[in-house]
Amino acid sequence: MTDPEPVVELSGITKRFPGVVANSDVHLSVRAGEVHAVCGENGAGKSTLMKILYGMQQPDEGTITINGEPVKLRNPQDAIKAGIGMVHQHFMLADNLTVKENVLLGAEGLHGIGKKARSVLEGFAAQTGLHADLDLLVERLGVADRQRVEIVKVLYRGARIVILDEPTAVLVPQEVDALFETVRGMQRQGFTFIFISHKLDEVRAIADSVTVIRRGTTVGTVDPKTVSSRELAEMMVGSALPSPETRESTVTDRDILRVADLRLDAEGTHRALLKDITLTVHAGEVLGIAGVEGNGQTELVEAIMGMRKATSGSVELVDAEGTVHDLTKLGTLARRETGIGYIAEDRTRHGLLLNQPLWSNRILGYQTREPVSSGRLINRAAAREDTKRIVEQYDVRTPSVDVPSGALSGGNQQKLIVGRELSGNPLLLIASHPTRGVDVGAQALIWEQIRTARREGLAVLLVSADLDELIGLSDTIRVMLRGELVSEADPATVTPTELGSAMTGAATEEDV
Numbered sequence: 399m400t401d402p403e404p405v406v407e408l409s410g411i412t413k414r415f416p417g418v419v420a421n422s423d424v425h426l427s428v429r430a431g432e433v434h435a436v437c438g439e440n441g442a443g444k445s446t447l448m449k450i451l452y453g454m455q456q457p458d459e460g461t462i463t464i465n466g467e468p469v470k471l472r473n474p475q476d477a478i479k480a481g482i483g484m485v486h487q488h489f490m491l492a493d494n495l496t497v498k499e500n501v502l503l504g505a506e507g508l509h510g511i512g513k514k515a516r517s518v519l520e521g522f523a524a525q526t527g528l529h530a531d532l533d534l535l536v537e538r539l540g541v542a543d544r545q546r547v548e549i550v551k552v553l554y555r556g557a558r559i560v561i562l563d564e565p566t567a568v569l570v571p572q573e574v575d576a577l578f579e580t581v582r583g584m585q586r587q588g589f590t591f592i593f594i595s596h597k598l599d600e601v602r603a604i605a606d607s608v609t610v611i612r613r614g615t616t617v618g619t620v621d622p623k624t625v626s627s628r629e630l631a632e633m634m635v636g637s638a639l640p641s642p643e644t645r646e647s648t649v650t651d652r653d654i655l656r657v658a659d660l661r662l663d664a665e666g667t668h669r670a671l672l673k674d675i676t677l678t679v680h681a682g683e684v685l686g687i688a689g690v691e692g693n694g695q696t697e698l699v700e701a702i703m704g705m706r707k708a709t710s711g712s713v714e715l716v717d718a719e720g721t722v723h724d725l726t727k728l729g730t731l732a733r734r735e736t737g738i739g740y741i742a743e744d745r746t747r748h749g750l751l752l753n754q755p756l757w758s759n760r761i762l763g764y765q766t767r768e769p770v771s772s773g774r775l776i777n778r779a780a781a782r783e784d785t786k787r788i789v790e791q792y793d794v795r796t797p798s799v800d801v802p803s804g805a806l807s808g809g810n811q812q813k814l815i816v817g818r819e820l821s822g823n824p825l826l827l828i829a830s831h832p833t834r835g836v837d838v839g840a841q842a843l844i845w846e847q848i849r850t851a852r853r854e855g856l857a858v859l860l861v862s863a864d865l866d867e868l869i870g871l872s873d874t875i876r877v878m879l880r881g882e883l884v885s886e887a888d889p890a891t892v893t894p895t896e897l898g899s900a901m902t903g904a905a906t907e908e909d910v
């Protein structure tokens with residue numbers, strides 16, 4: 399039997415940015431009806447390649463062939479015409495519109511907005527397992543359903559080849575299984591998927607082929623069923639990975655963060671986004687917060703950081719001398735200055751200034767502190783030096799510390815932030831999804847840095863959607879549901895599936 403014809407053939411793709419070759423002679427050949435994973439370290443060039451395939455960027459060299467025809471994709475409209483759809487990692491839906499409105503917006507020309515449109519839409523909804531009412535506002539949907547709306551949106555526009563950019567990063571294991579079921583079902587109907595992921599177990603579970611990219615160029619394409627996750631990781635990195643360390647407890651009885659009876663009402667209402675939150679994080683402890691996205695974790699972090707004003711309750715930080723600092727009424731910068739490092743959930747909104755060089759980003763949040771400032775004056779030379787140190791220590795792949803942080807790949811931006819936030823010698827680190835979007839090698843590195851700091855007495859409040867990370871890093875896990883801490887899990891014994899059930903188990907469709 400001969401292999402089916404490739405539906406997508408990228409050949410000799412090269413893309414240069416100032417100081418960086420993002421793609422160098424990359425080849426990718428995707429057969430009809432397969433799930434083709436693209437893997438590689440942070441900065442390897444995956445996003446660039448996908449942007450080229452989706453018409454968002456033009457290659458300097460190379461050719462693109464779709465269904466045997468050479469094509470020029472000048473913009474996403476061209477890609478959509480060629481039958482390519484992209485589901486981005488960050489959803490692009492309007493919360494205040496219904497499912498139907500979101501799908502039809504901008505595509506009214508296809509089937510109108512009446513009965514015909516609805517019936518086509520219903521067909522795609524059934525195909526993707528989207529059971530939500532099409533007239534429901536998107537804000538009422540959970541993450542997994544929103545993702546399905548995104549998929550429906552691209553199918554409605556005629557996509558037969560769907561790019562999924564890290565689709566499982568925000569899903570619990572049960573939702574990942576459901577997504578994979580959908581993908582398999584659609585595959586049987588002839589759809590082709592290109593799947594970007596750092597989760598190699600998932601790649602092995604769903605993909606028919608995997609193309610590995612390293613430092614901008616193709617290493618090769620393999621059958622993921624015939625290699626282990628470790629071998630795949632080593633193909634990506636080009637060398638052997640360090641072994642994961644064994645569990646050891648460094649928890650002390652010294653309180654660092656104390657949150658008592660915290661309540662946060664939605665603005666102008668008495669509807670509680672957070673209720674009865676009481677928790678303590680000790681020196682040397684990682685307290686993990688598990689929860690399906692949208693259950694109050696973001697609000698909890700923002701209330702502790704002073705980005706949202708709590709309705710009632712208190713937040714205190716106890717320093718090394720035992721002095722208690724009441725943070726409840728302080729602003730964010732003042733809270734940080736008492737000794738909090740903060741890895742924000744949304745690095746491009748709260749963590750970085752994208753048009754500023756890396757060294758200026760090193761100063762962000764530390765404008766009054768050594769070594770980058772004398773308290774009143776910024777010390778540029780010291781900031782550049784310290785940024786170089788971070789780049790080295792955290793393996794940030796960049797041509798220099800003078801490029802804007804926006805030119806770094808997502809994972810490298812994340813490494814820069816983690817490096818900066820651990821550099822201020824904080825008492826407490828608030829880490830929201832600290833390794834989101836980073837590759838396995840960088841993840842191991844970040845975990846190691848956090849563990850080292852914990853051994854030296856750092857207290858960590860960890861919020862993560864990556865259950866392996868929560869289980870692997872936490873000393874204690876608490877589960878958040880509808881704004882409350884509802885249960886505890888022992889990371890030494892709990893499985894990701896059990897934790898997933900605790901996170902969703904008690905929730906009914908309506909609650910979500």
Ligand SMILES: Nc1ncnc2c1ncn2[C@@H]1O[C@H](COP(=O)(O)OP(=O)(O)OP(=O)(O)O)[C@@H](O)[C@H]1O
Pocket residue numbers: 415416418419420438439440441442443444445446447795804805806807808809810835836837
């Ligand atoms: N607009 C740009 N300007 C300058 N350099 C860029 C730009 N976009 C990407 N790069 C560089 O190209 C290289 C490849 O980046 P790309 O985002 O494709 O990597 P990636 O494999 O998707 O990484 P990640 O897993 O971290 O998302 C990186 O070195 C990055 O800094």
